Amino acid sequence: MTGLSNTASPLYEKVKDFVLGNIGNGNWPQDAKLPSEHDLVSSLGVSRMTVHRALRELTAQGLLRRVQGVGTFVAPPKAQSTLIEISNIINEIKARGSRHRAEVVVLERIEHPDPTLLRAFEFRTRQPVDHSLVVHFENNVPVQLEERYVNPELVKNYLDQDFTSIATYDYLQHSTPLTEVEHLISAVPASETHAKLLHIRENDSCLVLFRKTWTGQTVATVNTFTYVGSRYALGSRYLPPAR
Amino acid sequence: MTGLSNTASPLYEKVKDFVLGNIGNGNWPQDAKLPSEHDLVSSLGVSRMTVHRALRELTAQGLLRRVQGVGTFVAPPKAQSTLIEISNIINEIKARGSRHRAEVVVLERIEHPDPTLLRAFEFRTRQPVDHSLVVHFENNVPVQLEERYVNPELVKNYLDQDFTSIATYDYLQHSTPLTEVEHLISAVPASETHAKLLHIRENDSCLVLFRKTWTGQTVATVNTFTYVGSRYALGSRYLPPAR
DNA sequence: TGTCTTTATATGTCTATACATCCTTAGACA
DNA sequence: TGTCTAAGGATGTATAGACATATAAAGACA
Incomplete structure (x- = not known):
């Protein structure tokens, strides 16, 4: 039982969905520490590079926060940001x-x-x-x-x-x-x-x-x-x- | 002669800078086809995964356009909207x-x-x-x-x-x-x-x-x-x- | 000539492994 | 008690190799 969906998308996308699902259903609340890459490798049955890529991309999107040597955490909900456009x-x-x-x-x-x-x-x-x-x-x-x-x-x-x-x-x-x-x-x-x-x-x-x-x-x-x-x-x- | 800078930043960042440099100085104009990953591996002396990551991130930023089986191209300069974020x-x-x-x-x-x-x-x-x-x-x-x-x-x-x-x-x-x-x-x-x-x-x-x-x-x-x-x-x- | 097939090429993904780097913690030692 | 050090754990980067997939071009064949 991997916990990954069985759609046709690439594995790293499935890992992302897995993480997003756990955040969305409240399983991993804000500031919660995620399982380590190693743990996810074991439980999901994919390689570490694949897990790493998924977590890196989610971090780039601002959904996770990672600290080297410490762990991966659920980022606080994106500040209600308002965008102003400046033209020429x-x-x-x-x-x-x-x-x-x-x-x-x-x-x-x-x-x-x-x-x-x-x-x-x-x-x-x-x-x-x-x-x-x-x-x-x-x-x-x-x-x-x-x-x-x-x-x-x-x-x-x-x-x-x-x-x-x-x-x-x-x-x-x-x-x-x-x-x-x-x-x-x-x-x-x-x-x-x-x-x-x-x-x-x-x-x-x-x-x-x-x-x-x-x-x-x-x-x-x-x-x-x-x-x-x-x-x-x-x-x-x-x-x-x-x- | 690799063409990569010798700063302390990671290799994939150097590859990105290498690409950006070639775009910036007009060496690779808009719609120009970049060397294939394989060629860059040879000329820069890094592994393909490293080149791939650099190109993928630049593509995500909209600077490149990639087509599987065809190649990598310099993306047309899209109007750059300038946005200001206002937070709580x-x-x-x-x-x-x-x-x-x-x-x-x-x-x-x-x-x-x-x-x-x-x-x-x-x-x-x-x-x-x-x-x-x-x-x-x-x-x-x-x-x-x-x-x-x-x-x-x-x-x-x-x-x-x-x-x-x-x-x-x-x-x-x-x-x-x-x-x-x-x-x-x-x-x-x-x-x-x-x-x-x-x-x-x-x-x-x-x-x-x-x-x-x-x-x-x-x-x-x-x-x-x-x-x-x-x-x-x-x-x-x-x-x-x-x- | 036109269509199908094959082949070459390029990107996309995935794995296993290794080493680097950062942080925390436990233990040695003064 | 306090401080330094070493170990362990976590993420960060890099590599070599393999296979998958999409596209274009060349060739086979009707």
Whole structure:
């Protein structure tokens, strides 16, 4: 008596179903410790690699938590997460029927980045970083300040593109395969230089979107988008996924 | 000469980086056919299972397309949706190991909502609306002001729950099946009353998350979360579904 | 020419084994 | 009593080999 279903699906899928079944029927409640891989091998009659693959994939999906040397546990139910979509500023402005204009403030290669920047890129040695600072206008009113730091090792010829017409994000997307993205949204008062560039007063509320992207293990870009709070809001309408 | 990096990461990660590198530098453009697993085994000097795992994970991330019996190809760059995850404030505070406390400021049934509220709920007739205003503290420092308007037709007994301990969102989630959610994020200066409740100065920058939910065609809740800009940021780390 | 069959190729799965790495615990020892 | 160390147990990675399965191409045959 193995406990595995007898459908035509591969074995590792059956092992996943077996685990999901035990979680679903309350047999293994939250934070419960699962039988070890070795135990599952014995009780289910499959090889350890097959069990391991099943558990690894469930862990990647966030259903399990694994600690090397300790065991496998049922993860807490996924936090009711809500997803916000952020779209490209140029497309958005054009979609609203407004006129878009971009102004390049800074475009440079930083040969010797400061420690803060090096830390952001997780560089251990001094490596050059490409840097751009662009202001986006909607009908000649500034709405977004786009500051980007790019790893020239991964993104070739970043500085050569035409920043006034091409969406920077589009360029990055097509030139580099991004595998991971981190976002941070906060509200901050405008600094003196930001206020000047965005035609607002110092300390006016701004929405700041920080974004960091990876290609594999390497940091590809570090970006900061500053929106004028009184002129802009990030928004989305979203159909939540089941469960 | 293997072409693999010599960092300390596992071999399958190096294989992934090798593939990503070839895609990134244009060596393998879109729809290009990759070398077969067998070829990669030969040229990289690792076992087939290792190559297979690397390619499988990249395929799961949407970077590659594989067809059994045919080969592996560079997937077309799919529009990369940028999503931000917003989690429950109470869980978040507790996850950080901080102490959470909630203070109920207002809890009432509004029998005759004003026109603004009626419009938000898309009511055509005068219907009552439940209203709660709660301040969330992290270690006795206010971080979030939670204002909720709830449709009592859909959410029964909303006012009866214990707002100081139960996560309001959890209650809503379990009592009503939400079918649609709309979000709006903006940065605004704190009003006088908000400043007083959040222990900040008037006009200090705040992050405002507006959320509206539907159950079918009917508006279920209208919520506004106000975060203290200097103390809080919405964040997420996310693996994009496809490229 | 058209269709069926065979063959080659590539990916998909599974096993048995080995070693690495991390954590916990029990025991030795000062 | 406290601390260091060793052992054991659990997961993490890697390999070689085998078989399964899907697809395309080449060949056999009508």
